[in-house]
Structures are given as structure tokens and as C-alpha cells.
Amino acid sequence: MDKEIKRAIILDNYQNPINKGLKKDDSYILKNTNNESCIDNIDMMMKAENGVIKDILFDGEACAICTSATSIIIKSLIGKTLDEAEKIITNYQDMINEKDYDKDLLGELIVYEDICMQPNRKKCALLPSNAVEKILEVIRNEKK
Amino acid sequence: MNRDDFPILKDGVIYFDNGATTLKPNCVVNEMVNYYTKYTSNIHRGDYDNAMKTNEVYDKVREIVKDFINAKDIREIVYTSGATESINLVAFGFFKKYLKKDDEVLINKAEHASNVLPWLVLEKEIGIKVKYIPLDENHELTIDNIEKTITDKTKVISVAHISNVIGDVRNIDEIGKICKSKNIYFVVDAAQSISHYKIDVEKSNISFLAFSGHKMMGPTGVGILYGKKDLLEKTDPLKYGGGMNQSFESNGDYILKTTPIKFEAGTPPIAEVIGLGEAIKFIKSIGIEKIHDYELKLKEYMVEELSKIPNIILYNKNSKSGILAFNVEGVFSQDTSVYLNHYNIAIRAGNHCAKILKDDLEIKNTCRVSLCLYNTKEEIDVLVKALKNSKDIFKVVI
Structure with a gap:
């Protein structure tokens, strides 16, 4: 993907992120996640029914990379099964961490494939995926 | 000014993060290297030449610090790991013993974590009340607001000399006067001001003063707690071990050394103390x-x-x-x-x-x-x- 297109997608998701703003609803699972070494701090809440992700919301203060990644992750996960979501998140994390990953699973998230060129931004890009992981773990434990 | 003293600047960095830590001039680094390469030895225990030299250089820094902040006595100067440890020592070594339930400690919302959290912990532990002096429309601390917040229960005012976000310079002379007249302990966090503003602990009637070496062009890992001698005598150490005890027996009896040595258990950051002394000399030379x-x-x-x-x-x-x-x-x-x-x-x-x-x-x-x-x-x-x-x-x- 062309660098300009990548930048435009990131910027659009930063300036107009999807589903920003939380709500009071006990059917959602809420988790906070923040980077100890920087100032990104986001809350994310997810609702799943019958193993399918129905909705994800977020709020918080974070940089362009972190906010946009949160927005794109939310778009990528809504409507997916929990197993699919887990695969997407694992592949996304592998991409950011410069490991082998399956490009075809990532869709728009591919815009962060060069983020490893700026090592100090990797943690910004990873932050929302940590929130998703935490929530998926809660849901898995609830099922048991 | 003095840019040649800071070799890191030759690499072209524009360093505007001095509130976090300052750069170090050659003289500081060179003196530390000297200690490590020419006379490394521990303090207070050796009878050989290098140990005596280390003692001399290390002890001399207490004099340098004393003069720099116009303390009366070198026994009022405690080496710590930094401003954070200094404030913690004051809060938990002194105030935990002498404050009672509902006694008020006045701080404000522009303070650094190290001058907030120790007091919040004391609030939980012994029931003191932490009160916030309101800031004015410029987010600054005014004498008027301090006076309005003081009550009969106010026992401590603890403020930064210069706040680390807003950068307002608090009038510590005036606050010190108020504290003196109302019998309030005055704690000053000088981490942001120590290398930028003259501090006179006597003139400002400061009970305790805390600062770090690394924000005054000195090394990391070293700082100072100044305390009035009678207050430090009443303060308990937070660390126990070698160097700070007079004696201890198997029956459980022990005698501690007096201030400041009783606060300095274990091998201190010797090179860092030496570096701190050089940093003060550097500041004074300008x-x-x-x-x-x-x-x-x-x-x-x-x-x-x-x-x-x-x-x-x-x-x-x-x-x-x-x-x-x-x-x-x-x-x-x-x-x-x-x-x-x-x-x-x-x-x-x-x-x-x-x-x-x-x-x-x-x-x-x-x-x-x-x-x-x-x-x-x-x-x-x-x-x-x-x-x-x-x-x-x-x-x-x-």
C-alpha cells in the first residue's frame, strides 16, 4: 500500500475515530489499558453475544498512532467471532513485532506494517490490541 | 552560556527537557571518573591513602551544600538518592511520628507526585487531612490563597519552590514567615529551582528542603535532604544497616549514630556525591x-x-x-x-x-x-x- 494512502487512513481514523465514547451498559466488558512508558491511556468496552462481537466502544487520551489503531481495530473486529478476533489480534501483534504474520487476515490494519521503523511507536500501535486481549480473556473465563 | 562544558551539545541536540534532568558539564563527569579511576575506595572505614582521600572529598561536599543553601551546620545536610527519597524520609521518618489524626497538611494540585503521594499515604495510615491550597486563574500559588486555607489544625505546608509544569516561583520567604508566625512546619521541594534560584534555608525559615543532583547538572542517584538540626535529631531513619549504627548487641540493644549519618545506611553513592559537589561549584562559578x-x-x-x-x-x-x-x-x-x-x-x-x-x-x-x-x-x-x-x-x- 502506498505511504500516502496509509497516512490518509491513519489520519482519518485519528481525527474521526469510530465509536469514541463509552456508555453505561453491564452487557459490555470494560478494560483500561495504558502505556507505562508514554501517556497513551484508553478504555475499551466490548459486547459479545453467542461467540460473536456485537459492539466495541472506546475512550481516552492517546496519540495519533494509538487512537487510529484503536479505531481500525474496532472496525476490524465488530461482527467477527471471538476466535476470528483472536487470530486478527495475534497476527496484528506479530506484524508490529516484526514476526511472521498472515497479511490476508489484517485488512486495513496493514497500514501499520512500517511502524517498526519507529520503534518507540510500536507500543502506541499495540495498546488497543492489549485491551482487546484483556477483554477476550474475561469473556473466555466467563464461558468456562 | 558555557556550552563548551557540555560535550553532548556538540552532537546537535536541542535539549529542552531540563525539568526532567539536566545535561552534565565536563567537570562533574571528570571528577566522578577521577574517583573511579584514581582513588576508588569506600568511605569511613579505611586507613589507607585512597580511603582517606575519598573521605575527605566526600565529606567536603556536605560543606559545599551547606554553604550553597546557607544552612547553619553540616549536620543538617543528609545525602539521599534524590528529592523523592528526601520527601519520603521527612514524611515517614518525622511527620508519621509527630502528626496526629485530623492535623492538616497543605499542598496544591500543581505538585509533583513525590510531594503528593507520601502525604496521601499518611492520610490513609494515620488520618491526617491533605488539603489543597487553591491555585489562581494562572494556575499559580498565591500568598492570599495560602493564608485563606490555613486553619488552627494546619501543621505542615509542603510546596515546590518552582512548580514543574506551570513554573511559577513560589514566594518561599513570605510563606516561611507565615509558617513561623503560626508554628507550621515548612517543607520545600526545590527539585526544579535549586540550580536556577538562590535558596537560603535560614532566611526562608524552611524546616525541610529536598532536591536532586541530576536536575542541577549533577549525577543521577544522589540528592539532599536539608532539615533543621533539632528536627533531624527527632527524625527516624527509613534504612538500617552498616555505617549508621554506633553499636548493636545480640540481646537486641543498639545505638544509632547521630544526624546525618544515621540516615545514610549502606555504601552511599560516593561518586555521585562527589559529582554533586562539582555541580554546585560549577553553578557558583557562573x-x-x-x-x-x-x-x-x-x-x-x-x-x-x-x-x-x-x-x-x-x-x-x-x-x-x-x-x-x-x-x-x-x-x-x-x-x-x-x-x-x-x-x-x-x-x-x-x-x-x-x-x-x-x-x-x-x-x-x-x-x-x-x-x-x-x-x-x-x-x-x-x-x-x-x-x-x-x-x-x-x-x-x-
């Missing part, structure tokens, strides 16, 4: 008033230039120190900071450890430029130029 005047002029220039850029929000134009908090409108502070790094400009983005200031500023995160004597107008021009081009910010950071 003159602290001269340093302060120079930095303030630089800040005024920076404010003047940045005020001309429409999308720059300045939070503390008028404070009389080299600290400036700002944001680029609509840009998260960390993105600005990453952007400026592309110009080799080092600033800080975040809450600057003043996590409750957001209640007053109505914004959590800011960019902060904090100046030191080696900064120049030309460096500020580079910053101004970069921020003028800030419409390109996302082209650079994404």
Missing part, C-alpha cells in the same frame, strides 16, 4: 543570579515568538522561570513531541508527574519546554520554526 536572569530572558523571548503562532496554546506565559507548557491546537502532546524529535529537539509531553493538575488546567497532557543555562535564542528559533510548520505534523509523525 553565579546563580546570572543563570536565572539569562534563563528568564530566554523564556520571555520564547513566549514572545510562540505567541505569534496562532495555533499554539501557551499555559503559563507569565511564570518567572524557564518552564513553558504548551500545546499545538488539536494535536496530542506526544505527537508534537515526536514531531519535534525530527528536528532533534528534546521536549517532554505528558502530565509531568503532576497528575492532579488536570483538575485545574482542564487538560491532562501538555508539551513542556524547560530551559537551562546552555540553551540559546538560536535554539528557540529552531523550535519556533518547527512549530510554525506544524501543519505538516502528521506528515512527519505518521
Whole structure:
């Protein structure tokens, strides 16, 4: 993907992120996640029914990379099964961490494939995926 | 000024993060290297030449610090690991013993975590009340608001001399007078002011003063607690071990040494103490008033230039120190900071450890430029130029 297109997608998701703003609803699972070494701090809440992700919301203060990644992750996960979501998140994390990953699973998230060129931004890009992981773990434990 | 003393500047970095830590001049580093390469030895225990030399150099620094802040006695100067440990020692070694339930400690919302959390812990542990002196519309601490907040139960006022985000210089002479007249202990966190502003602990009637070496062009890992001698005598150590005891017996009896040695258990950061002494000599060789005047002029220039850029929000134009908090409108502070790094400009983005200031500023995160004597107008021009081009910010950071 062309660098300009990548930048435009990131910027659009930063300036107009999807589903920003939380709500009071006990059917959602809420988790906070923040980077100890920087100032990104986001809350994310997810609702799943019958193993399918129905909705994800977020709020918080974070940089362009972190906010946009949160927005794109939310778009990528809504409507997916929990197993699919887990695969997407694992592949996304592998991409950011410069490991082998399956490009075809990532869709728009591919815009962060060069983020490893700026090592100090990797943690910004990873932050929302940590929130998703935490929530998926809660849901898995609830099922048991 | 004195840029040649700071070799790191030759690499072209524009270092505006002095509130976090300052650069170190050659003289500081060289003296530490001397200790490590020419006379390494422990203190207070050896009878050989190098040990005696170490003792002499190490002990001399207490004199240098005493003179620098106009303390009366070297026994009022305790070596610590930094301002944080100094304040913790005061809170838990002294005030935990002498404060009672409902006694009030006055702080304010612009304080650094290290001058908030120890008091919050004491509030939980022994039931003291932490009260916040209101800040004025410029987020500054005024004498008027201090006087209004004091009650019969106020036992401690603990404030930074210069706040680390707003950079307002608190009138410690006046606060000290108030404390004296009302029998209130006066604790001053001088971490941000010690190398920029003259401090006289006697004149300001300070009970306890805390500062760090690394924010005054000295090494990390060393700091000072000043305390009035009678208060330090009543203070308990937080660390026990070698060097600080007179004797101990198997039946459980022990006798501790007196202040300041009773607070300095274990092998101290010897090289760092030596470096701290050199840093103070360096500051004195230039003159602290001269340093302060120079930095303030630089800040005024920076404010003047940045005020001309429409999308720059300045939070503390008028404070009389080299600290400036700002944001680029609509840009998260960390993105600005990453952007400026592309110009080799080092600033800080975040809450600057003043996590409750957001209640007053109505914004959590800011960019902060904090100046030191080696900064120049030309460096500020580079910053101004970069921020003028800030419409390109996302082209650079994404």
C-alpha cells in the first residue's frame, strides 16, 4: 500500500475515530489499558453475544498512532467471532513485532506494517490490541 | 552560556527537557571518573591513602551544600538518592511520628507526585487531612490563597519552590514567615529551582528542603535532604544497616549514630556525591543570579515568538522561570513531541508527574519546554520554526 494512502487512513481514523465514547451498559466488558512508558491511556468496552462481537466502544487520551489503531481495530473486529478476533489480534501483534504474520487476515490494519521503523511507536500501535486481549480473556473465563 | 562544558551539545541536540534532568558539564563527569579511576575506595572505614582521600572529598561536599543553601551546620545536610527519597524520609521518618489524626497538611494540585503521594499515604495510615491550597486563574500559588486555607489544625505546608509544569516561583520567604508566625512546619521541594534560584534555608525559615543532583547538572542517584538540626535529631531513619549504627548487641540493644549519618545506611553513592559537589561549584562559578536572569530572558523571548503562532496554546506565559507548557491546537502532546524529535529537539509531553493538575488546567497532557543555562535564542528559533510548520505534523509523525 502506498505511504500516502496509509497516512490518509491513519489520519482519518485519528481525527474521526469510530465509536469514541463509552456508555453505561453491564452487557459490555470494560478494560483500561495504558502505556507505562508514554501517556497513551484508553478504555475499551466490548459486547459479545453467542461467540460473536456485537459492539466495541472506546475512550481516552492517546496519540495519533494509538487512537487510529484503536479505531481500525474496532472496525476490524465488530461482527467477527471471538476466535476470528483472536487470530486478527495475534497476527496484528506479530506484524508490529516484526514476526511472521498472515497479511490476508489484517485488512486495513496493514497500514501499520512500517511502524517498526519507529520503534518507540510500536507500543502506541499495540495498546488497543492489549485491551482487546484483556477483554477476550474475561469473556473466555466467563464461558468456562 | 558555557556550552563548551557540555560535550553532548556538540552532537546537535536541542535539549529542552531540563525539568526532567539536566545535561552534565565536563567537570562533574571528570571528577566522578577521577574517583573511579584514581582513588576508588569506600568511605569511613579505611586507613589507607585512597580511603582517606575519598573521605575527605566526600565529606567536603556536605560543606559545599551547606554553604550553597546557607544552612547553619553540616549536620543538617543528609545525602539521599534524590528529592523523592528526601520527601519520603521527612514524611515517614518525622511527620508519621509527630502528626496526629485530623492535623492538616497543605499542598496544591500543581505538585509533583513525590510531594503528593507520601502525604496521601499518611492520610490513609494515620488520618491526617491533605488539603489543597487553591491555585489562581494562572494556575499559580498565591500568598492570599495560602493564608485563606490555613486553619488552627494546619501543621505542615509542603510546596515546590518552582512548580514543574506551570513554573511559577513560589514566594518561599513570605510563606516561611507565615509558617513561623503560626508554628507550621515548612517543607520545600526545590527539585526544579535549586540550580536556577538562590535558596537560603535560614532566611526562608524552611524546616525541610529536598532536591536532586541530576536536575542541577549533577549525577543521577544522589540528592539532599536539608532539615533543621533539632528536627533531624527527632527524625527516624527509613534504612538500617552498616555505617549508621554506633553499636548493636545480640540481646537486641543498639545505638544509632547521630544526624546525618544515621540516615545514610549502606555504601552511599560516593561518586555521585562527589559529582554533586562539582555541580554546585560549577553553578557558583557562573553565579546563580546570572543563570536565572539569562534563563528568564530566554523564556520571555520564547513566549514572545510562540505567541505569534496562532495555533499554539501557551499555559503559563507569565511564570518567572524557564518552564513553558504548551500545546499545538488539536494535536496530542506526544505527537508534537515526536514531531519535534525530527528536528532533534528534546521536549517532554505528558502530565509531568503532576497528575492532579488536570483538575485545574482542564487538560491532562501538555508539551513542556524547560530551559537551562546552555540553551540559546538560536535554539528557540529552531523550535519556533518547527512549530510554525506544524501543519505538516502528521506528515512527519505518521
